[in-house]
Amino acid sequence: MDKTEKRIETTCVQGGYTPKNGEPRQIPIIQSTTFKYDTSEDMGRLFDLEAEGYFYSRLQNPTCDTVARKICELEGGTAAMLTSSGQAANFFAVFNIAGCGDHIVSESSIYGGTFNLFSVTMKKMGIDVTFVAPDCSDEELEAAFKPNTKAVFGETIANPALRVLDIQRFAAAAHSHGVPLIVDNTFATPVNCRPIEWGADIVTHSTTKYMDGHGAVVGGAIVDSGRFDWTANADKFPGLTTPDESYHGITYTERFGQAGAYITKATAQLMRDLGPVQSATAAYMLNLGLESLHVRMQRHCQNALEIARFLESDPRIGWVFYPDLEGNPDHELAKKYLPNGSCGVVSFGVKGGRPAAESFMKHLRVFSIETHVADARSCCLHPASATHRQMNDEELRAAGVGPDLVRLSCGIENVKDLIGDIKNALDEIEDV
Numbered sequence: 001m002d003k004t005e006k007r008i009e010t011t012c013v014q015g016g017y018t019p020k021n022g023e024p025r026q027i028p029i030i031q032s033t034t035f036k037y038d039t040s041e042d043m044g045r046l047f048d049l050e051a052e053g054y055f056y057s058r059l060q061n062p063t064c065d066t067v068a069r070k071i072c073e074l075e076g077g078t079a080a081m082l083t084s085s086g087q088a089a090n091f092f093a094v095f096n097i098a099g100c101g102d103h104i105v106s107e108s109s110i111y112g113g114t115f116n117l118f119s120v121t122m123k124k125m126g127i128d129v130t131f132v133a134p135d136c137s138d139e140e141l142e143a144a145f146k147p148n149t150k151a152v153f154g155e156t157i158a159n160p161a162l163r164v165l166d167i168q169r170f171a172a173a174a175h176s177h178g179v180p181l182i183v184d185n186t187f188a189t190p191v192n193c194r195p196i197e198w199g200a201d202i203v204t205h206s207t208t209k210y211m212d213g214h215g216a217v218v219g220g221a222i223v224d225s226g227r228f229d230w231t232a233n234a235d236k237f238p239g240l241t242t243p244d245e246s247y248h249g250i251t252y253t254e255r256f257g258q259a260g261a262y263i264t265k266a267t268a269q270l271m272r273d274l275g276p277v278q279s280a281t282a283a284y285m286l287n288l289g290l291e292s293l294h295v296r297m298q299r300h301c302q303n304a305l306e307i308a309r310f311l312e313s314d315p316r317i318g319w320v321f322y323p324d325l326e327g328n329p330d331h332e333l334a335k336k337y338l339p340n341g342s343c344g345v346v347s348f349g350v351k352g353g354r355p356a357a358e359s360f361m362k363h364l365r366v367f368s369i370e371t372h373v374a375d376a377r378s379c380c381l382h383p384a385s386a387t388h389r390q391m392n393d394e395e396l397r398a399a400g401v402g403p404d405l406v407r408l409s410c411g412i413e414n415v416k417d418l419i420g421d422i423k424n425a426l427d428e429i430e431d432v
C-alpha cells in the first residue's frame, strides 16, 4: 500500500473531496441547473471538450461528480458517474456498448427489474440476451457466447436469490471472447467485495440500497475499471473506437484513453440524449450514507448471520438460505469473494407453507413489511403474497420463490430485539 492510498473505511468517510484552505468541510450542494460564463468563446471551448467545466447539470454537476469520485475510489476504478436509479445505471452500462443487432450474456439469478430490462425492454430495442445459471458448467457458459456478444453481466450477490457470482470465472470467459464483464455490486458494496480486483471491468450500483442505506434517495452509479482495452477489440465497440458524429467527430478512446473513454461516452452521449440524472441534493444525501457504509455493513452482516443461525436452530423453520452459513451451496464462493461477510438479507421458509408464512408476517412488530431491502431499518417481505402474488404455488416454485419463502432484510438495530421479534411472530402463528 503506498502512502497516498487509503483504506476503505477512510475512503467511505473522506473520499472524493479534499477542501482547500477555508473551504466547507462538508461537500457543497451545487443545486443549479446551469453555470455562467463571461464570453461565448469560454463556453464554446467546453462544448468542444477543449476545456473542463460545467455548463448544464444534465451532463455534469459538481456535487454529483464529487460523490461519483468517492464511489470510484471505493471500487478502485478510473472514472464513474451517478444516475437517477439503479435501473438507469444497468441500462446505461450495457447500452453504452451494445445496440440493435447485438447480444449479451447474463447470469439468470439477477434482480427481477434487471431481468425484465434485459428480457423485455432491451429485447424490443434489438439487443438479445442469453441467460445462464450462476453455477452453470464451463461448457454451458462457453456455449452462451455468439459472434455479436458485447458484454457479460452478473450480480456479486443476487437480489433476492442470494447466489454468489464466481467473478473470476465469468471474467475469464468474457475476456476470452474479447468483451467486458459488468458486475452489479449493489448487495455486497465495495466494503465487502471489490469486483474489479477479481477481473470485473465495469461495476454498477443501485445506490438506493446499502450505499444510501436510509431509504431516502433512489439512485445509481457506474464505475469503469479502466482495464478493458476497447481498441484491442475495436470492431466490436465502434461506438468507442470510431468518430462520434453527434459529438464533434470525437473518438472516445483516442481523446480520453482507456481510463476515461467509457464513462465520457456514457455521459456525453447517453446522459445527453436520455437524461436520467441524479440531483445535487440527492447526491449530497447519498454521500451522508456513504460516510457510514463501512460501519453499517459490518452490523448488517453480524445481525444477519446471528439471525440466520437462530433460524437454522428453530424447529419451526423449514430451511434457511444465507451465503455465510456453512452448508450453503455458495459458502465456498462467499468465503473467497466475501471474507468479511456478504450482506444483511436472509431468506427462509416457515414450516406450514403459505398460510404459516402469512400468519408469521402479521405478527412482526420490529421488522416492517416493505418491498425495500438493504435499509438501516429491518424489513421483511413474503413475495408470494406481494411482489409475486399473480403466480400460483406451482409457478412460484418454478421461479425459485416458494410459497413459504420469507425474505428478511436485517437492519442495524440491536439483534436481540430482532430475534425476539421473529421468535414472538413464530409463537403467534395460528394453527393452520
Ligand SMILES: *Cc1c(COP(=O)(O)O)cnc(C)c1O
Pocket: 085, 086, 087, 088, 090, 111, 113, 114, 155, 158, 159, 184, 186, 187, 205, 206, 207, 208, 209, 218, 219, 220
Ligand atoms: C434495487 C436493485 C436494482 C434497481 O435499482 P433501483 O435503484 O431500484 O432502480 C438493480 N440491481 C440490484 C441488485 C438491486 O438490488
